[in-house]
Amino acid sequence: MRNALESITLTDLEYLDGIHTHLDGVLRRIDREGGKENIPVVGTAVGRFLRVIAAAVGAKRVLEIGTAIGYSALWTGGALPRGGELVGIEPDHARAQRARMNWREAKLGAKLTVHEAPALEVLPKLRGPFDLAFIDALKEEYGEYLDGALPLLRRGGVVAVDNLLWGGRASGSRPDDRGASTKAIRRFNKRFLSDDRLVATILPVGDGVGLGVKR
C-alpha cells in the first residue's frame, strides 16, 4: 500500500501551518481557552477543512452535533453567507452560552441557534434540509447521530465526522484501552465506509475526519 504519510514529517505539518493565515482574534482566544480548560475542540487543520468543505458545498444551513464553546462552529460559520444558519446541539448550558457569545463577538453574517439537549432528543425534532452536518459528540452514539442526521441532509450534502482515528486507539498505534469509545469508533468506521447512502472516506486530517456525500 502506497501511503503519503510515510514521508510526511512534523516539519511538513509545521510548514503547512505556517503558510496558512494565522487565527483571527476570536478563534485564537477560543483555541487557547479550549486547551486550558480541557475542552476537546477540533484542531486548526480540521477547522480549516470544515470551512473549505462548507464553501465547496455552498452551505447555507449547517447542523453541528457537539458545539461546545463554538470553535468548530466559527470555522464553519466563516464560510456561511449572510442569512445562513448554523444549528448546533450542545446539552451543557454554560458551553452553549459561551458558543453564542463567541459567535456574536465574531460578528458573522449567519445566525447561530444552539439546542441545549442531547442530540438523540433534538435530532428527531429538527427540520431539514441541511447542506452540511458535522458530528463531534459522544463516540458511542456516532451511528445513531448519522442515522438521525442523514434524512435531514440534502442530496449531495456532506457529513463530516471527527475523531475517527481516536488518538491512535482505533488502529492500535496507541495501546488498546478496550474502552467503549474505542470499540464504538472502530464499529462506526466500518459502517460509515460501507454505508450505501453515502460516498465516503476517512482522511488522516487532525484526529481522522470522515467525509461522506449523501447519494
Ligand SMILES: C[S@@+](CC[C@H](N)C(=O)[O-])C[C@H]1O[C@@H](n2cnc3c(N)ncnc32)[C@H](O)[C@@H]1O
Ligand atoms: C468534542 S466536544 C465538541 C467540540 C466542538 N465541535 C469544537 O470543535 O469546537 C463534544 C461536545 O459534545 C457535547 N455533548 C455531550 N453529550 C452530548 C449529546 N448527547 N449530544 C450532543 N452533544 C453532546 C459535550 O458537552 C461537548 O461539549
